[in-house]
Amino acid sequence: MPEPYDFRSPRLYVEANLGDGAAVPLEREQANYLLNVLRLGSGDSVLVFNGRDGEWLTRIEVAGKRNARLTIEKQTRPQSSGPDLHYLFAPLKRARLDYMVQKATEMGVARLQPVLTRHTVAERVNGERMRANVIEAAEQCGILRVPEVAAPERLDRVLAAWDAGRRLIFCDEGAPIADPVAALREIAPGPLAVLIGPEGGFAPEEREALIALPFVTRLAMGPRIMRADTAAVAALTLVNAVLGDWR
């Protein structure tokens, strides 16, 4: 259940270690954002997290127009890990990729792995931009664990190096309609991954290869075509609800 102050105080991701008595230096852009965009000043509260030490309530200490630091008041939430869930996806064009990365972060994934497929539209993937979208979503949605953003890799290479102990849930547009909840309930507890294909779908041979893999579970998601970013939220929702931490 979201804490009310998640909406009241601004929430910042920082690199620094967080703990009692620590002071948190702010980058120039962060200080500018708090002081000149949000118009905050000395003594105003800011929530901070670094993905390791939980969430802390801090107070602004102004040292100049674009220069400030945060003094730690108390821990508001201990660090939590979230589901051991990786998200594999074919990169989309810019705006939809931003959106998909933000959504996957909101859904609590641990790792984002862009995979290049035969029909992948956007071969060039901006890792910096993905990381920025991950942090923005984590800041806004009260996420404590910032998902790792992996470098793009060819799907066949990713599958060749796959740890068979991690079940890969393949969202297969070509699968006949079948109860997705029942399909997910058949999966034994353990590490998970979800794979969403490119807008044009997988090439037939890619699809055959995926279905043939022993660690793959096909997931059907109804009679309607969904865009890739919609399918991402839908699949991650079902996994969280049936196998994850929504129960």
Add this chain to the structure above:
Amino acid sequence: MPEPYDFRSPRLYVEANLGDGAAVPLEREQANYLLNVLRLGSGDSVLVFNGRDGEWLTRIEVAGKRNARLTIEKQTRPQSSGPDLHYLFAPLKRARLDYMVQKATEMGVARLQPVLTRHTVAERVNGERMRANVIEAAEQCGILRVPEVAAPERLDRVLAAWDAGRRLIFCDEGAPIADPVAALREIAPGPLAVLIGPEGGFAPEEREALIALPFVTRLAMGPRIMRADTAAVAALTLVNAVLGDWR
């Protein structure tokens, strides 16, 4: 399962009745889109639907630079109704509202009802723009039934006039974590609606009033805060998967 030609041929929503031997007049913008944007010409195939008569394969008959009609070849899919599922939502700011409306359409809802709450950010709602987003999503995602877009209404008025035979699934950020699949399985078959609140959440008194209503089922969606447009896809996914046409 999506038909492959949904991706190959352009797909257009038209107002005209569709049937054997019928010809479909095109608006100037539609003709311009097919002829000058997609660079199609006489004899090229276009899929059309009107929300009533199913989907039909047609051929372009060019009559001028921005003037063309479509001649019907054959029906590719009969009309289908989709779930009796209404979607109630507090309007968001422009870009996110566009996105939410597109997503709800992809999820197959029958009716979109904007509701104004205490914390609703965007009081002015552009119905034309919502309708355009609905049609764009229906065209792109192979939807046959175009959802109705209702005029915005105050939440209390909508609830006062509610048909108690339609179960209202209230996505309650304040609900304790509880298995959402189990909660939905308790709902008897029948008409459904999903309600997503504004970005700031419902006012306490609004929330109390909702929970007290006999036709309301509270739905908890896990430990993480989701933005309203993410919660929309998540809730509609669970409803489709547990009670709808994904089984």
